[in-house]
Amino acid sequence: MKALAEYIARELVENPEAVEVREKYQRGRLRLEMRVAKPDMGRIIGKHGRVANAIRVLLRVAGERRGKRVTLDILEP
Amino acid sequence: MVNQPSLEVIAPSIEEALARGLAELGVTADAVTMEVLDPGSRGFLGFGARQVRIRLTLKPPEETVMGRMQRQAQEPEAVDEEPAAEAAPAQDEPQDDTPAEPVDETADQVREVVETLLRLMDIRYQEVRVKRGERDNDLVYVDIEGKDLNILIGRRAEVLNAFQYIVSLIIGKRLQRWVQVVVDVQGYRKRRERSLQLLAQRMADQAVKTGRRQMLEPMPANERRIIHLALRHREDVETLSVGDEPHRKVTIAPRR
Numbered sequence: 001m002k003a004l005a006e007y008i009a010r011e012l013v014e015n016p017e018a019v020e021v022r023e024k025y026q027r028g029r030l031r032l033e034m035r036v037a038k039p040d041m042g043r044i045i046g047k048h049g050r051v052a053n054a055i056r057v058l059l060r061v062a063g064e065r066r067g068k069r070v071t072l073d074i075l076e077p
Numbered sequence: 078m079v080n081q082p083s084l085e086v087i088a089p090s091i092e093e094a095l096a097r098g099l100a101e102l103g104v105t106a107d108a109v110t111m112e113v114l115d116p117g118s119r120g121f122l123g124f125g126a127r128q129v130r131i132r133l134t135l136k137p138p139e140e141t142v143m144g145r146m147q148r149q150a151q152e153p154e155a156v157d158e159e160p161a162a163e164a165a166p167a168q169d170e171p172q173d174d175t176p177a178e179p180v181d182e183t184a185d186q187v188r189e190v191v192e193t194l195l196r197l198m199d200i201r202y203q204e205v206r207v208k209r210g211e212r213d214n215d216l217v218y219v220d221i222e223g224k225d226l227n228i229l230i231g232r233r234a235e236v237l238n239a240f241q242y243i244v245s246l247i248i249g250k251r252l253q254r255w256v257q258v259v260v261d262v263q264g265y266r267k268r269r270e271r272s273l274q275l276l277a278q279r280m281a282d283q284a285v286k287t288g289r290r291q292m293l294e295p296m297p298a299n300e301r302r303i304i305h306l307a308l309r310h311r312e313d314v315e316t317l318s319v320g321d322e323p324h325r326k327v328t329i330a331p332r333r
Contacts, residue, residue, distance in 0.1 A: 004197040011190075011247040048322075051246065057239035058198060061228055065199040 001070055004062050005032050008055055013040035018077070030063065032072045044074055082309035083134040085114065085317055091129050098133040100298045101318055102305065105255075109133040183248070184209060187217050187258060190247050194240065195221070200229055219244070219260045226262045234269070237262060238297055270303050277307035280329050281314045290330040295320070301327050 010016035063070035088094035117129035202223035210216030
């Protein structure tokens with residue numbers, strides 16, 4: 001799950017080395033916290049959050065495969 | 078004189094209206110002419126603010142990406158197609174007999190990205206087929222074959238569209254140019270396109286018969302585009318998209 005989020009993010013940003021994803025488990029939920037370089041925030045979020053939401057959709061499907069619920073938060077670096 | 082299809086878009090700004098209209102028609106700015114019907118107004122303290130209204134008219138299809146795409150998308154067995162009004166000969170789907178390109182970097186990259194995403198998503202597939210648009214090198218079709226891939230389509234193709242969007246973005250970033258990637262799973266888009274075309278004709282007939290505007294279900298931009306295109310040659314109706322994403326829907330009105 002983390003690998004999926006990292007792969008997509010690294011492909012889309014200008015600073016792939018700055019992409020960092022942390023996994024946190026909260027009551028059976030997997031929470032992914034993603035940090036990217038500040039100038040890359042827009043690329044990961046997209047207009048009206050379109051990119052972030054597409055990533056969330058794919059994470060949800062990947063989570064369903066493993067019986068997990070996944071949330072993705074994109075945090076300020 | 079062929080009446081080129083046009084689309085009216087209402088949005089807070091001209092840029093946004095243009096972007097929306099282009100997304101809906103599935104074309105780039107060079108494929109349309111824009112007419113500002115109402116430049117809108119900011120109003121005063123939010124009172125009396127009016128949105129911008131523009132009309133986009135498609136240039137004749139043979140010059141545009143969409144013309145190429147549409148011809149490629151046409152299925153040979155289509156029954157209720159009106160005789161093509163454009164002079165250009167209809168193109169068949171690119172088949173396996175298209176001359177093999179020596180090195181196809183774009184297709185290789187698309188395949189690699191699609192396979193990597195599927196692997197990371199734990200989705201098992203049998204085959205990923207990648208083919209280029211026959212005339213348009215920056216159009217790539219991907220077909221994913223396998224069993225139990227409904228999970229990759231999702232409700233109203235939500236997952237498939239997200240997957241396609243991410244693949245397009247990654248490819249665009251890698252190649253530093255916009256490549257349109259169309260991802261299909263087990264022929265889903267083809268079947269959906271067919272049923273949307275039938276729906277469009279049925280609703281258009283209904284609009285003419287009752288003299289009333291027909292409102293379709295909310296649809297994503299690519300599906301609305303299929304409706305607009307299906308009715309572009311019908312002189313008796315006109316189509317218009319209304320509402321905001323993700324609830325934007327096509328209306329079909331009788332033309333007087």
